[in-house]
Amino acid sequence: METAPTFFAVTVVEKVYRNGVIIFTLARSDGAPLPLFTAGAHISLRLPDGVIRQYSLCGDAGRPERYRLAILVAPDSRGAGAYLRDRLTLGRSIQICAPRNDFPLAELPHPALLLAGGIGLTPLLSMAQSLRAQRRPFQLHYFGRHETLAAFADQPEYAAVRDYLVIHPRDHEIASRLAPLVADWQQRYGRFGLYYCGSLPFMQSVSEYCDALGFPQADGHYESFTPAPVQGEPTFEIEIFSTGEIIPVPADLTIAGALNQAGIEVEISCGLGICGTCLAEVKGGIPDHRDDYLSAAQKQANNQILLCCSRARTPRLVIDL
Ligand code: FES
The missing domain is CATH 3.10.20.30 (Beta-grasp domain)
Structure with a gap:
């Protein structure tokens, strides 16, 4: 049997809550390095009631002395959201486990087109920093609420990739923008990786458009922490x-x-x-x-x-x- 992940304590060393987005910086209280991670990785947080939640790391993978998380929390949120917003304050500890990456950048040195739906931006920010460091061609397209993006405005992740960011007004814009974007990239680069993360409807839209456009499945990469609804399955x-x-x-x-x-x-x-x-x-x-x-x-x-x-x-x- 696979061994259960080992949890360890980290401390909140910085917390910014703006426009419904909480940006946490977590570090070991003794300043020792944290386990290394690669762009696209997530960590699990164990909340005091035992519930485990996964959140993508949005920070620079080259700085393992701290982890950065950006979490969208609705004002009327209860449970995990309320705990993170109200009780996990500066200086408090939380149990996490070492990063795991189910959404890595492909090793092939192809250009990368990153599509973020709202708070799905978080792993893509980390990827964008990594791509920039590797000098690989990439663009980061953001579809979603302006307020969510504005929460990052003075954060280092945003500053590092601002020049590569293309902002689209709303996530439903994906319907009209994806076909010309993909066609443009195919013309420019031939083969490239498409990485996307966002809400379930956003993910479904991108996936459907990719299928309709005949985009190679091997070059499409995605991650979502929302369970897909169960329907129409065999009994x-x-x-x-x-x-x-x-x-x-x-x-x-x-x-x-x-x-x-x-x-x-x-x-x-x-x-x-x-x-x-x-x-x-x-x-x-x-x-x-x-x-x-x-x-x-x-x-x-x-x-x-x-x-x-x-x-x-x-x-x-x-x-x-
Ligand atoms: S694997 Fe986490 S609850 Fe089933």
Whole structure:
């Protein structure tokens, strides 16, 4: 089984809250370096109630003595957002785990077109700084609220890449702007990488337009921390190994959702198949693995499953909770 991530404490050494965006600077209290990261990486924060949240690092990957996070928090936010806004103040500590990168820059030295939808800007700021340092051609296109972007105006990430930034008024502009932009880049560079991050509708729009334009899948890279809605999936059953109880999993629920509805409590943290909190043993049937937690070999063994996101390839899965 994959080892669970190790959490360690960092301190808030700077906090800026503007236009609904909180920009945190985190460091070890003794000033020691933090684990290295590469552009596009994220860290997990463990909140006092045990909930784990993932946030992209927006700072310079060449400065591992501090991590920089930018988090959008609605004024009426409760739970995690309210905690980060009101209680995680300057000088306080929080548990984090070492950065993980599921959204890296491709190693091929191709130019990079970065598309940010609102606060999806954060990993792309880090990528833009890295691309600039590597002298690779790139552009950063921002689609979203002016206020969100303005929150970064006096921050070092913004200053470092300001000259490469193209600002579009709203994220729905992506519909009319993507085709000419991609055509222009294809003409200029032939092959290039397209990196995008933002809200679910933004991601869906970019993905659909890329498909419609015949953009090579291998050159499209994206990340989203919002679970995709579950709908129209094949139904199946879960059998609880210890009791023999059968729980149907409908087309619009995750396994965890169906079990919780049936009164069988499943603990969830990320809800994205990243953290491993909802891992269960498989005693029968074949899972349809959709997580980023298990290794390829573990997935092939088919004896574990992440209940927050994976489904079944067989009509019934027997699991041990
Ligand atoms: S809750 Fe994090 S992997 Fe399922």
